[in-house]
Amino acid sequence: MEFKEAVQIALQSLWANKLRTILTLLGVVIGVASVIAVVTLVNGANTYVATKFSSYGADVFTVSKMPQIITSPEDYQRFQKRKNILFPDFKYVEANCKHCIGIGAQQSVTGKIVRGTQSTTDTSIRGYTWQMPALQNLNIVQGRGFTQADEEHASRVAIIGTDIQDHLFEGVDPLGQELRVDGTPYTIIGISEKQGSTFGASQDNWVAVPLPSFQKSYGTAKTLTIYVKAGEAGPVLETAADEVRVLVRSARHDAPGEPDSFELDTNNTLVGFFSMVTESFGAVAGGVALIALVVGGIVIMNIMLVSVTERTREIGIRKALGARPKDIMIQFLIESGTMALVGGVFGVIGGILVAQAITILAGFPSTVAFWSVFAGLVMATGTGVFFGVYPARKAAQLDPIVALRAE
Template sequence: METKEALRIALQSLWANKLRTILTLLGVVIGVASVIAVVTLVNGANVYVATKVNGYGADVFTLSKQPAFTDSYADFLTYEKRKIIGMEDYHAVQNDCRHCLQVGAMQSSLGKIVFGPQSSSDTTIRGYTSLMAEMQNLNIVEGRDITQADEDHAAHVALIGSDIEENLLKGDDPLGKEIRVDGVPYTIIGLSEKQGKTLGQSQDNWVAVPLTAFDKTYGSSKTLTIYSKAGNAPGAMEAATDEARQLLRLRRHDLPGAPDSFTLETSDTLVGLWTQISGSFEAVAVAIAAISLIVGGIVIMNIMLVSVTERTREIGVRKALGARRSDIMLQFLLESGTMSLLGGAIGVIGGVGVAQLITLLLGFPASIALWSIFAGLAVAASVGLFFGVYPARKAAELDPIVALRSEF
C-alpha cells in the first residue's frame, strides 16, 4: 500500500468519527498549548528583562542592600538584616572610586500625587541625584533632567512618568505645572518617555525629585541604590567594580574572607539570575504539560485499540485481498500520527493565542520562539506514533480467517 493511499484511508476514518476524534485530541491539544504558551511567555520575559537591564548600559553596575531578584525566603531574610546603604557610602564611592566615570544614587517610596481635583495613589516616589535619569536610560521627551544645582538646593522640582501626565494633567503641557507629592508642592521640569507595562504593572506611574528634597520629606533612613558607570575601555568594568567593592567593604567593616554585606550587580548578573529563575519555572511548567501529553497518548492508544476491534472484519478483508502486515501497521500508525499531529497544530495555535491574550490583558511580554513550535509539532507526532505502535501491531497480527468471522 502506498503511503498516500494509507493517509487517505486514515483521514477518512478520522472524519467518519469526528466527535471521537475531537475528544481524543484534547489531551494532546492541552499539552502542546501549555508548552507553547509557557515557552512564549518565558521567552518574552527573558527578552524584556535583557532589553531593560542592558538598557542601563553594559558599563553600569549597582550597589544595593539586596539583589533585584531573590529565589528563596531564607536569603530574603538574610538580606533584610543587612545594614542600609546610606549617603556616606554613596559619597565614598562618588569621591574615591577613581575608575568610576559617573556615580549616582536613588531612594524610593510609595506616595500620593495630587494635581487640582485629580489624584494618584500608590505612585512610586523616587529620590534622584543629578543625571540619574540618564543613568537609568530614561528618555526625557519634554523639559530637562534633575541637575546638581537642584540637588544642592533641595529644589522642589520633579520629573514625572507618562501616567501622571495622562491621568492627572489629562494631556496638558506638564512643564511648569505644580503637583503635590504627599502634600509637598513640586514644579514639573521634565516628562519621561512612556515605558509601558510589565506583568500588568505600569512602569510610568512615578515621580522623581532631588534626593536631598526626598530626604527632607521621608528621612534618610531608607536604603540607597548606588549606580555607577565604568566606561567601555577593556578591563574598565572589572577595575571599577573591584574598587567600589573594596571601598564599601572597608566602610562597612566586612571581615577578610567574609561575604559582602551588600549586593553588587552588573547587567550580566541580573540577566543571568533572571534566566536561571525563569528556566526553573519553565522546566516545571513543561514537565506538568508533559503529563498532559502522556495522558493524551494513552487516550490515543485506547481509541486506536477500540478502532482495531471495530474494524476487525475490515482488516480481515484487506488481508484476504493481499494486504501485508506492513500495510496494516502503516495504516493505523498514520491514523494515530495524523490524529496527534493535528492536535499538536491546534495546540500550537491555541498556545500562541493564550500567550497573546495574556499579553493583551496583563501586559506580560511575549515572544514566539520558532523552535518551540517545531518541537511541539514533533513531540505531538512522536506521542501519536509511540502510543499507536501497539494497536497497529495488534491489527497487523490478526489472523485473516478469524477476522473475517468477526461480528463487527
C-alpha cells in the first residue's frame, strides 16, 4: 500500500470519529501548548532583560549598599546591616578614580507629583548627579539634561518621564512649566524618551532632580547607588572595577581581609543570574508539560486499541485482499501520528495565543522561538507514533480468518 493511500485511510478514520478524535487530542494540545507558552515567555523575558541591561552599556557597573538581586531573607537582613553609601563616598571615588570615563550617583524615593489640581502617586522621585541620564542611556527628546551648574547650585529643575507628561501636561508643552515634587516646586527642563514597561510596570512614571536638591528635601542619610562607566567591557572594565573597589573600601574604612561592605554589580552578572532563574523555571514547567504529553500519548494508545477492536473485521477484509502486516501497521501508526501532529499544531497555536494574552494583560514580554515550534511538533508526532506502536502491532498480528469472523 502506498504511503499516500495510508494517509488518506487514516484521515478518513479520524474524520469518521470527530468527537473521539478531538477529546483524544486534548492531552497533546495541552502538553504542546504548555511547552510553547513557557518557552515563548522565558525567551521573551531573557531577550527583554538582556536588551534592557545592555542598553545601559556593557562597560557600566554599579556600587550599592545591597545587591540588585537578593535570594533569601537572611541575605536581606545581613545586607541591611551595612553602612549606607553616602555622598562623600561618591565624591571620593569621583575625585580619585583614574580609569572611570564617567561616574554618577542616584538616590530615589516614591512620592507625589502635583500640578494645579492634577496629581500622580507612586511616582519614582530620583536624585541624579549631572552625568546620570547619560550613564543610564536616558535620551532627552525635548529640552536638556542636567549640567554641573545645576548640581553645584542645587537648582530647582527637573527631567520627567512620559507618564508625567501624559497625565499632568496633556495638550500642553511641559518645558518651562512648574510642578511640585512632594510639595517642593521645580521647573521642567527636559523630557525623557519613552521607556515602556517591564513585566507590566511602567518605566516612565518618574521625575529626576539634581541630587543636592533631592537631598535638601529628603536628607543626606539615605544610601545611594554609584554608576561607573569604564569605557570598554572586558579587561578595561575589570581594571576600573578593581580600582573603584579599592577606593570605596578606603572611603568606608573596610579593614584588610574583611569582605566588602558594599556590592559591585555588572550587567553581565545580572543578566546571567536572570537567565539561570528563567532556565530553572523553564525546566520545571517543561517537566510538567512532558507529563501532559505522556498522558496524552497514553490516551492515544488507549483510543487506538479501541479502534483496533472496533475495526477487527475491516482488518480481516484488508488482509484477505492482500494487505501485508506491514501495511496494517503503517496505517495505524499513521493514524496515531497524524492525530498527535494535529494536536501539536493546535497546541502550538494555543501556546502562542496564551503567551500573547499574558503579554497583553500583564505586560510580560514574550518572543516566539521558532525552534520551539518545530520541537513541539516533533515531540507531539513522536509521542503519537511511540504510543501507537503497540496498537498498530496488535492490529498487524491479527489472524485474518479470526478477524473475518468478528462482528
